[in-house]
Amino acid sequence: MGSLKDEQNQQHYTYQEAKCVWVHGPIIVGAGPSGLATSACLTNQGVPYVILEKTGCLASLWQNRTYDRLKLHLPKQFCQFPLLGFPRNFPKYPTKDQFISYMESYASHFGILPRFKQSVQTAEFDDGLGFWRVKTQDREYISRWLIVATGENAEPVVPEVPGIDKFKGTVVHTSLYRSGAEFKNQRVLVIGCGNSGMEVSLDLCRHNAIPHLVVRNTVHVLPREMFGFSTFGIAMALLKWFPLRLVDKFLLLVANFTLGKTERIGIRRPKTGPIELKNVTGKTPVLDVGALSHIKSGKIKVMEGVKEITRSGAKFMDGQEKEFDSIILATGYKSNVPIWLKGSEFFTKDGMPKTPFPNGWKAEKGLYTVGFTGRGLLGTASDAVKIAGDIGEQWRTIKNCNNISCNSHVILLKETWFTHLCK
Ligand SMILES: Cc1cc2nc3c(=O)[nH]c(=O)nc-3n(C[C@H](O)[C@H](O)[C@H](O)COP(=O)(O)OP(=O)(O)OC[C@H]3O[C@@H](n4cnc5c(N)ncnc54)[C@H](O)[C@@H]3O)c2cc1C
Ligand SMILES: NC(=O)C1=CN([C@@H]2O[C@H](COP(=O)(O)OP(=O)(O)OC[C@H]3O[C@@H](n4cnc5c(N)ncnc54)[C@H](OP(=O)(O)O)[C@@H]3O)[C@@H](O)[C@H]2O)C=CC1
Numbered sequence: 344m345g346s347l348k349d350e351q352n353q354q355h356y357t358y359q360e361a362k363c364v365w366v367h368g369p370i371i372v373g374a375g376p377s378g379l380a381t382s383a384c385l386t387n388q389g390v391p392y393v394i395l396e397k398t399g400c401l402a403s404l405w406q407n408r409t410y411d412r413l414k415l416h417l418p419k420q421f422c423q424f425p426l427l428g429f430p431r432n433f434p435k436y437p438t439k440d441q442f443i444s445y446m447e448s449y450a451s452h453f454g455i456l457p458r459f460k461q462s463v464q465t466a467e468f469d470d471g472l473g474f475w476r477v478k479t480q481d482r483e484y485i486s487r488w489l490i491v492a493t494g495e496n497a498e499p500v501v502p503e504v505p506g507i508d509k510f511k512g513t514v515v516h517t518s519l520y521r522s523g524a525e526f527k528n529q530r531v532l533v534i535g536c537g538n539s540g541m542e543v544s545l546d547l548c549r550h551n552a553i554p555h556l557v558v559r560n561t562v563h564v565l566p567r568e569m570f571g572f573s574t575f576g577i578a579m580a581l582l583k584w585f586p587l588r589l590v591d592k593f594l595l596l597v598a599n600f601t602l603g604k605t606e607r608i609g610i611r612r613p614k615t616g617p618i619e620l621k622n623v624t625g626k627t628p629v630l631d632v633g634a635l636s637h638i639k640s641g642k643i644k645v646m647e648g649v650k651e652i653t654r655s656g657a658k659f660m661d662g663q664e665k666e667f668d669s670i671i672l673a674t675g676y677k678s679n680v681p682i683w684l685k686g687s688e689f690f691t692k693d694g695m696p697k698t699p700f701p702n703g704w705k706a707e708k709g710l711y712t713v714g715f716t717g718r719g720l721l722g723t724a725s726d727a728v729k730i731a732g733d734i735g736e737q738w739r740t741i742k743n744c745n746n747i748s749c750n751s752h753v754i755l756l757k758e759t760w761f762t763h764l765c766k
């Protein structure tokens with residue numbers, strides 16, 4: 344492990360000068376949980392790699408684009424990475440800071456040293472060469488394998504709400520929301536009722552703001568726990584034995600019993616059950632961590648869809664008009680793969696694999712995807728193990744065939760060999 348790390352460090356300075364870099368193993372794009380988990384699994388298989396990260400830190404979503412009081416909403420056993428679990432003393436639902444510190448220790452344990460500030464602009468398979476050509480703002484990386492680990496939540500979704508440009512107060516997406524402290528005593532319109540919209544509304548309440556939550560559609564809200572066990576864990580366990588629709592019926596029965604019928608507080612349930620809906624459309628149920636009781640007490644006001652935003656507030660579909668100081672867009676995220684990955688048929692126009700879980704991890708021509716399963720960190724762990732196993736096998740075959748010396752991570756291309764590639 345140590346020697347691998349030292350070697351990467353030594354290489355770092357030389358290769359910074361080169362315009363064109365041959366990577367002796369896969370190129371991983373993104374140093375979030377998916378990139379880190381895959382790196383560790385590759386190291387475990389004895390495969391070197393290079394990991395390119397556009398920001399200056401690992402797990403930038405968690406470090407820079409999440410709010411202060413965020414906790415994992417699935418219990419820790421469903422969120423840990425392969426080969427090295429959470430420390431024993433972590434609580435059942437680790438805080439954001441604990442999760443970040445876990446990822447930092449994980450990276451250091453496996454000697455993971457991402458190339459920071461390397462934003463991948465294009466990646467394309469060169470049929471003539473038989474390699475992937477990955478361009479960042481500084482240089483080009485070339486490899487047999489490309490692993491896409493840029494995440495389902497790469498960019499915020501900012502919808503065009505009529506009139507929003509006229510609004511005189513602050514408009515902020517949840518990716519830039521840190522704490523309700525900045526909204527004390529304000530009337531805040533929260534647009535979007537996924538987990539972010541619900542949790543931000545709760546946080547606003549705790550800071551004496553007055554949130555109005557826009558619920559334009561149907562949504563499943565489930566308690567985070569049932570009978571002292573996580574709802575997610577119960578669902579996973581039941582699905583081993585019972586058909587999906589029966590499990591959904593059970594979850595709804597318990598949810599209605601413990602939370603009451605959410606229709607009564609303006610939150611209509613979809614006709615399809617929560618797990619079936621997640622599988623079919625990818626829409627994650629909201630796991631309630633306290634917002635619902637504030638909706639019941641009237642501290643969080645549920646509003647119908649927005650018709651238009653005015654200079655000082657909003658008009659709603661049901662004819663109501665209200666004044667607001669700020670607007671928070673809790674309207675979700677999207678993949679950025681279509682922006683930079685060229686010439687691959689593997690992804691939809693929304694940047695998600697066309698092949699559904701559990702088979703979406705492997706594409707064609709040495710292309711892999713990790714963390715695009717719609718199943719959070721559990722999906723990431725499953726992809727990472729499979730990808731590393733698959734590449735590990737190819738790696739050993741190539742090594743045996745060509746008798747390549749494998750003691751270096753990155754082989755610098757001699758400019759004379761590949762000058763034409765680097766133009
Ligand atoms: C608020 C919030 C809470 C969540 N909570 C949970 C939870 O409790 N449990 C759970 O299982 N999941 C949760 N998720 C889902 C979340 O997607 C995963 O936890 C996890 O972050 C996914 O990891 P990832 O590495 O696939 O993507 P990301 O964490 O998004 O990491 C992708 C990395 O790629 C980098 N990148 C992007 N584009 C480029 C490029 N062109 N070039 C180079 N680098 C690039 C980014 O900077 C980033 O560092 C949550 C998501 C959000 C938004
Ligand atoms: N504690 C935790 O672990 C947390 C986890 N997360 C996870 O992060 C991921 C992202 O969650 P989140 O940010 O909530 O995004 P989601 O995509 O889950 O939710 C976005 C919401 O915005 C609504 N919306 C979108 N556009 C508009 C519009 N123009 N007008 C009104 N409503 C609109 C959608 O409604 P519609 O259905 O009508 O399109 C939907 O309710 C999820 O996987 C989630 O589980 C998020 C927060 C906390």
Ligand SMILES: O=C(O)C(=O)Cc1c[nH]c2ccccc12
Nearest residue numbers: 417575621627628717718719720
């Ligand atoms: O937190 C997320 O975004 C997740 O995707 C975790 C998750 C995967 N499957 C689920 C089913 C119900 C609730 C959360 C999840």
